[in-house]
Amino acid sequence: MKHSIICFISLMMTVFCYARTSIYQLPSDSTDWKVYYMQGEEYHRKGKLQKSLSNYKKALSIHVSDTIVHALANCYYQRGYYQQSIELYNTFIKKDSSETKLNTIAKCYDKLEKPDSALIYRKIIAMQDIENQNNTIALAQNFLSMEQPDSALIYLCRYTSIDSTDLNINRLKAYAYNQAGLHQDAIKLYQKIRQSGDRQASTEYYLGLSYAYTDSLSQAYDCLVRANNLSERKNAYILSQLGVIGSKIGMIKESQQDIKDALDLLQPDKQLVISLYETAATNHIQLHQYKDAIACYSKILKENPEKLHMLYQTPFLYGKLQQPEQEAVYYEKFIKAVEQAGKPKKYTNMLQDAESYIKELNVERFFQGKTNK
Numbered sequence: 001m002k003h004s005i006i007c008f009i010s011l012m013m014t015v016f017c018y019a020r021t022s023i024y025q026l027p028s029d030s031t032d033w034k035v036y037y038m039q040g041e042e043y044h045r046k047g048k049l050q051k052s053l054s055n056y057k058k059a060l061s062i063h064v065s066d067t068i069v070h071a072l073a074n075c076y077y078q079r080g081y082y083q084q085s086i087e088l089y090n091t092f093i094k095k096d097s098s099e100t101k102l103n104t105i106a107k108c109y110d111k112l113e114k115p116d117s118a119l120i121y122r123k124i125i126a127m128q129d130i131e132n133q134n135n136t137i138a139l140a141q142n143f144l145s146m147e148q149p150d151s152a153l154i155y156l157c158r159y160t161s162i163d164s165t166d167l168n169i170n171r172l173k174a175y176a177y178n179q180a181g182l183h184q185d186a187i188k189l190y191q192k193i194r195q196s197g198d199r200q201a202s203t204e205y206y207l208g209l210s211y212a213y214t215d216s217l218s219q220a221y222d223c224l225v226r227a228n229n230l231s232e233r234k235n236a237y238i239l240s241q242l243g244v245i246g247s248k249i250g251m252i253k254e255s256q257q258d259i260k261d262a263l264d265l266l267q268p269d270k271q272l273v274i275s276l277y278e279t280a281a282t283n284h285i286q287l288h289q290y291k292d293a294i295a296c297y298s299k300i301l302k303e304n305p306e307k308l309h310m311l312y313q314t315p316f317l318y319g320k321l322q323q324p325e326q327e328a329v330y331y332e333k334f335i336k337a338v339e340q341a342g343k344p345k346k347y348t349n350m351l352q353d354a355e356s357y358i359k360e361l362n363v364e365r366f367f368q369g370k371t372n373k
Contacts, residue, residue: 033063040071049079066093070100082108099125103135115142130158133166140172149179167196175206183213201230205238212245221245228258236265274303290317308337312350315357328361 040055056072069092076085085108089101102121109118122139125132136159143152156173159166170193177186190207208223224242231238239262246255281296294317297310315330331354338347 033059033065033068036062037068037071040075044071044075049075053079060092064092066096066098069093070098070104073101073104077104077108077111080111082111097124097128099129099132099135106135106138110138110142115145118142119146126155126158130155131162133159133169137168137172140176144172144176144179147179149176152176153180165196167193167198171198171203174210178206178210178213183210186210187214199230201227201235201238204230205235205241208245209241212241217245217249221249221251233261234265236262239265270303274300274307277303285317288320290320293317305337306341308334308341308343308347309350311337312347312354315354324361328358331355331357 036055036059040052040059043049043052043055053072053075056068056075060068060072069088073085073088076082076088086105089096089105093101102125106118106121106125109115109121119139119142122135122142125135126139130136136155140152140156143149143155153173153176156169156176159169160173163169170189174186174189174193177183177189187207187210190203190210193203194207204223204227208220208227211217211220211223221242224238224245227238228235228242233239239258243255243258243262246252246258277296277300281293281300284290284293284296294314297314297317300307300310311330311334315327315334318324318326318330335351335354335358338344338351344351
């Protein structure tokens with residue numbers, strides 16, 4: 001009896017495993033769209049988007065349904081094929097106004113950096129469901145990116161008429177108030193946000209700016225000090241505003257330090273700057289714009305005086321401009337710089353060329369009666 005029970009359990013386990021496996025392992029001649037769709041879902045759950053996409057496409061080729069189109073469009077979006085996602089919807093379900101479709105298309109247009117197109121779809125969603133927080137925030141951000149804070153406030157106010165306690169919505173609404181010039185409204189809302197327990201540096205920073213807009217400089221300074229402490233003095237924009245406001249209220253020494261720290265943080269990457277000037281110089285040379293190339297080399301040497309090969313290339317460009325006197329001047333500068341750097345071995349060949357040119361020029365000057373050398 002015990003042996004029979006064990007056999008029965010073993011048989012049921014085999015049937016179960018076969019049934020589970022058969023859902024996702026397709027026979028080569030299968031035409032069941034549901035199987036392809038389910039396998040696409042399984043791959044999607046596992047994050048295997050390429051295989052998921054392949055199965056969704058097979059399912060759609062057999063049977064057209066909104067479910068498959070939504071899944072396939074979302075998969076395109078997740079893989080970065082934003083235009084294909086939009087075109088898929090426009091091909092198969094043009095008249096559908098579901099939030100799934102509208103939201104995916106709006107997100108695609110955001111990724112394609114077309115906020116005006118994204119607006120069209122986000123506005124429809126907002127009309128259907130203003131309580132969709134993600135959409136309302138994205139819609140307001142679209143308006144703000146297009147410098148339309150009044151329009152952003154229309155939808156943010158509609159949301160807060162239903163829920164006035166959402167901190168993310170309120171932060172964006174307060175920011176929009178400032179952008180619209182409604183600074184007192186911004187101050188009131190930022191104060192409410194702080195009373196709700198918000199302790200973010202950005203909240204203190206924007207509240208400080210709001211006070212500054214209304215010439216309440218002492219209050220602005222206090223907020224900016226708090227923002228600066230919360231950001232551990234690592235935010236150049238907070239430091240710069242703190243320096244400006246500090247100067248206006250007589251905190252001169254503090255202002256000087258804040259401005260200095262802000263400028264240090266705002267300095268560009270020196271290596272990147274040099275690389276860009278080098279590329280620009282190369283471009284100028286190819287365009288026969290030798291004076292502009294010389295200017296680039298001069299800026300490189302200002303950033304890094306040790307770039308002596310730039311000093312060596314400068315007289316070559318003066319030669320192109322048929323200015324032998326300047327050519328000699330810069331060869332002499334190069335020789336002197338190498339001596340001061342104590343690196344004659346590194347620039348042996350360049351030194352020989354420079355010295356040879358100067359000797360030839362001096363001989364030419366001698367015969368022209370321009371020098372006693």
